[in-house]
C-alpha cells in the first residue's frame with residue numbers, strides 16, 4: 633500500500649497588492665512585489681510550474697474589501713503555493729471585474745515608490761497635480777494653494793514579461809464562499825480558523 637504524505641499546499645500572502653492592467657489586448661491580473669528578485673524567484677520556482685488550465689483565481693467580496701485568492705496544480709508539488717491577500721476594492725478592481733470577459737493574463741509586477749527626484753516633469757502626484765507643480769525648495773510640496781499635498785509621491789509598476797493565461801475566474805460574496813472549494817478552503821485556513 634502506498635501512503636500519501638503530501639501535505640496541503642501552503643498559503644502565501646507576502647506580496648504588496650494586486651494591479652489590474654490592460655496590456656496585450658487582454659486584461660492582466662498582476663500580483664505586486666517590491667523586490668524584483670523575490671518576484672523572479674517566485675515565478676521560476678512556483679508559478680512557472682503551474683498547469684495553465686488548472687489556474688483558478690477567486691475574488692471574494694466582503695463589504696468594501698475583497699480577498700484575492702489564486703491557486704493551481706503544479707508539475708512540481710514540492711514548491712507549490714497558493715496566494716491570498718485581503719485588499720480594498722478599487723476602481724481598477726471594478727474595471728477588471730466588468731471587463732475581464734472570462735480570461736486574463738497572469739503576470740507579476742514590481743511596485744516602486746517614486747519621489748520628485750525620480751520622475752519627469754509630467755509625472756502625476758497622488759494629489760493629482762504634476763511633478764513640475766511641486767516645489768523642490770519647499771520639501772517637494774504642491775504649489776497649488778488649495779492643495780494640501782506637502783510632498784510629491786507617486787508610484788510605478790513594471791510588469792515582468794513572462795505570463796500565464798487564466799481562464800477560471802470567479803467573483804463571489806463571502807456568504808456564498810462555501811459554494812467554491814478554493815475560496816472556502818482559503819477563508820477557513822486564513823480567516824475563520826484564526827477567529828477564536
Ligand SMILES: [Zn+2]
Nearest residue numbers: 759761774779
Ligand atoms: Zn497638489
Ligand SMILES: [Zn+2]
Nearest residue numbers: 757759774781
Ligand atoms: Zn502632490
